[in-house]
Amino acid sequence: MEPQDYIRILRKNWLLITVMALLGVLGGGALAAASTPAYTASTRLYVSVRAQEGAASTDLNQGTSFARQAISTYVDVVNSPLVLERAGRELEPQMSAAELTPLVSASSPANTVLLEVSVTDTSAQRAADIANAVGESFARVVAEDLEKPSGGPSLIVVKTIAPASVPGAPSAPRVPLMLAIGLAVGLAIGVGVAVIRTTLDTKVRTAEQIETITRRPYLGGIFADPDAQKRPLVVHADPRSPRSEAFRRLRTNLQFVGLGDVGRSFVVTSSGPSEGKSYVAANLAIALSETGARVALVDADLRRPRVADYLGVEGNAGLTDLLIGRAEIADVLQPWGTKSLTVLPSGSIPPNPAEMLGSDAMRAIVEHLERSFDYVIIDAPPVLLVADATVLSAVAGVLFVAAAGRVRKTDLAAALRALEAVNASTLGVVGQMLPMRGAGGGSYGKYAYYSDHEPVVEPAAEGSSGRHNRIP
Numbered sequence: 001m002e003p004q005d006y007i008r009i010l011r012k013n014w015l016l017i018t019v020m021a022l023l024g025v026l027g028g029g030a031l032a033a034a035s036t037p038a039y040t041a042s043t044r045l046y047v048s049v050r051a052q053e054g055a056a057s058t059d060l061n062q063g064t065s066f067a068r069q070a071i072s073t074y075v076d077v078v079n080s081p082l083v084l085e086r087a088g089r090e091l092e093p094q095m096s097a098a099e100l101t102p103l104v105s106a107s108s109p110a111n112t113v114l115l116e117v118s119v120t121d122t123s124a125q126r127a128a129d130i131a132n133a134v135g136e137s138f139a140r141v142v143a144e145d146l147e148k149p150s151g152g153p154s155l156i157v158v159k160t161i162a163p164a165s166v167p168g169a170p171s172a173p174r175v176p177l178m179l180a181i182g183l184a185v186g187l188a189i190g191v192g193v194a195v196i197r198t199t200l201d202t203k204v205r206t207a208e209q210i211e212t213i214t215r216r217p218y219l220g221g222i223f224a225d226p227d228a229q230k231r232p233l234v235v236h237a238d239p240r241s242p243r244s245e246a247f248r249r250l251r252t253n254l255q256f257v258g259l260g261d262v263g264r265s266f267v268v269t270s271s272g273p274s275e276g277k278s279y280v281a282a283n284l285a286i287a288l289s290e291t292g293a294r295v296a297l298v299d300a301d302l303r304r305p306r307v308a309d310y311l312g313v314e315g316n317a318g319l320t321d322l323l324i325g326r327a328e329i330a331d332v333l334q335p336w337g338t339k340s341l342t343v344l345p346s347g348s349i350p351p352n353p354a355e356m357l358g359s360d361a362m363r364a365i366v367e368h369l370e371r372s373f374d375y376v377i378i379d380a381p382p383v384l385l386v387a388d389a390t391v392l393s394a395v396a397g398v399l400f401v402a403a404a405g406r407v408r409k410t411d412l413a414a415a416l417r418a419l420e421a422v423n424a425s426t427l428g429v430v431g432q433m434l435p436m437r438g439a440g441g442g443s444y445g446k447y448a449y450y451s452d453h454e455p456v457v458e459p460a461a462e463g464s465s466g467r468h469n470r471i472p
Contacts, residue, residue: 009194009198010191010194012198013190013198016190017190017191019190020187020189020193021183021186023186024182024185024186025179025186026182027182027185027186028178028179028180028182028183029178029182031173031178031182032173032174032175032178032179035173036122037170037172038122038170038172039122039123039124039170039171040118040119040120040167041118041124041128041131041166041167042116042117042118042119043116043131043132043134043160043164044114044115044160044161044162045114045116045117045135045139045159045160045161046113046159046160047071047113047114047115047158048067048113049157050154050155050156067156068112070156071112072108074106074115074138074142075106075108077138077141077142078115078117079101079104079106080141081097083137083138083141084100085097087130087134087136090133090136090137091130091133095130100130100134103119103121104117104118104130104134105117105118105119105120106118115138117134117135117138120171124166124167124168124170125166127164127167128164128165128166132163135160135164136160139158139160142156142158143156143157202408202409203404203405203406203407204404204407204409205404205405206404206434206435207221207404207431207434209404209409210402210404210412211429213409213412213413214400214416214429216400216416216426217257217427217428218428219399219427219430220249220431222243222250222280222431222433222434223242223243223246223434223436224404224434225243225433228279233282233283233310233311234283235247235286236283242436244287247283247284247287248287248290250284250287250430251287251288251291253428254266254428257427265366265370265395265396265397266375266377266397266398266399266427267380267392268280268281268284268378268380268399269381269389269399270382270383270400270401270402270407270415271382271384271407271411271414272384272406272415273304273382275382275406276401276403276432276433277380277382277432278299278307278310279310280399280401281297281378282297282307284377284399285297286339286341288374288377289337289339289341290339293340295341295342295377296344296369296373296375297311297341297342297343297377297379298366298369298377298378299319299343299344299345300319300346300357300379300388300392301379301381301388302319302346302349302350302353302357302381303349303381303386303388305345305346305349306379307343307345307346307379308343308346313334313336313343313345314334314345315345315346315347316345316348317332318344318345318346319346319347320349320350322344322347322361322365323356323359323361323365324350324356329365329368332345332347342373344369353381353386354387354388354391357388357391358391362392362395363395366378366395366396367395376396380392382415383418384411384414384415384418389419390419390421390424393422394422397425397427398419398424398425398427399428399429400415400416400419400426400429402430402431402432403432404431404432404434404435405433406432406433
């Protein structure tokens, strides 16, 4: 993954990461609130060697060096039962060495003769009392038991230079630190979940993923339209909308596609169902007809036809009647609107669609339409479900529709391999249902026309069905 991929993940999952960070902070705060406050009191002791009267400076230096060496041993002596038992008897109430051991710690700054005794307890007053008692007990143990020569006073002198005072604030829990740790843990979990979820996501989400997987010319992207079922002909119903402009950009890009021997006929298909390939075919045909070009829209989805319903035309007679020789092409072509768009509905659903679409009759129909129209748009079934689209790819170039959030990466790649296997000419890919905003969305989300006029609804063409221009 590239650095920009991680940035895209963070932008896409910002809400998840924010929620996890807040939960982490709340967890840290709850843990701090549930913790019993602890107070730490410390006493500081000074360890020295008793100097004889008239001692030379050399003897003084040696005594200081001895004290520095001995101090590391005294750190361990502080927690010894000998010191703690004596200190415990001085407390009120009395405490045993076993009870004092987890509360008492000792340390010494490097290259000093200072010894610091710290006590942590749930009571501030008791912590100070224990620290002072341990300090006094340690001084007596050193002077009377450990360092007392026979026949004289101890040469090691331990003095308290800073007695313990009652702490005014608890030393634990450290609320700011716990909140910071909770925030860091929450952020780490949120980012981790976002990365894992994105890595394991099998569906195509962005136009960049479509381009990477297909490795075909990317002709344009159509944004997700929540009203597509109610208003499928967006180019006609709302010609100034960003989605309508997206279809016009697609129309423009088609003029630069190298068509080779396939003429200006396009088979519009997709990997699977519910990717909006009929929606793309119908709106692209309308967008092409806006330029004055003569356009034929053929519903070759002989399994689940949608074009007749989208455009509001009669679909009982159409392509299947031509394929079986029951009608002439002029009898089933239906002009739509006031522009130069003509619709060839699917007709009745046959029992053998693939065989009919692969027949010589179908090739003859397409060739006839190519001679009569500037563009022929053929709506075909999905590639992975049936063989119809691969059969039709022999008579026209393929415009492949890939819907973000609907098609799986493996299915998209498999559909293109199926087209390659029959030497289909896949002219380009159209992104469908792309997010208009947020991570993975195009910059078109900021673009829109504004108008004080309602969308223009064209009258039905003369002699056509009364449902001709119904806008669902």
